[in-house]
Amino acid sequence: MSHQRVYKLAFLPGVTEMGVNLSPSAEVIHFAAQDNNLCLWYIDRDDADGRKPRAFSIRGTGHDIEDTATYIDTAFLGAYVFHLFETTQENN
Structure with a gap:
C-alpha cells in the first residue's frame, strides 16, 4: 500500500536556491518561516x-x-518578505 506524506525542506540561512528530486505528482503546499x-x-x-x-x-x-x-x-521573516518560485532546470 502506498501512502502520501508531507515533507519539509529548510533553506539554510543565506541559501536562495535549492534542488530536490520529486515525483511528477509532488505538490508544494506551503512556504513560511519556522524557527x-x-x-x-x-x-x-x-x-x-x-x-x-x-x-x-x-x-x-x-x-x-x-x-x-x-x-x-x-x-514573512521579521521585517523581510520573501517569495518562493519554481525555476526550470536546463537538461544538458
Missing part, C-alpha cells in the same frame, strides 16, 4: 517512480526573477 528559517512543505508519495530534479528559488521584494519562474508562495 527563523525559510521552509517549504510538499506532499509526495513514498513509492513514487520517476523522480526528477526540481529547482526552487527565493527572491526578496524588488529582486530580479527569471522569466520562466513560477510563483508559489510568500513568507
Whole structure:
C-alpha cells in the first residue's frame, strides 16, 4: 500500500536556491518561516517512480526573477518578505 506524506525542506540561512528530486505528482503546499528559517512543505508519495530534479528559488521584494519562474508562495521573516518560485532546470 502506498501512502502520501508531507515533507519539509529548510533553506539554510543565506541559501536562495535549492534542488530536490520529486515525483511528477509532488505538490508544494506551503512556504513560511519556522524557527527563523525559510521552509517549504510538499506532499509526495513514498513509492513514487520517476523522480526528477526540481529547482526552487527565493527572491526578496524588488529582486530580479527569471522569466520562466513560477510563483508559489510568500513568507514573512521579521521585517523581510520573501517569495518562493519554481525555476526550470536546463537538461544538458
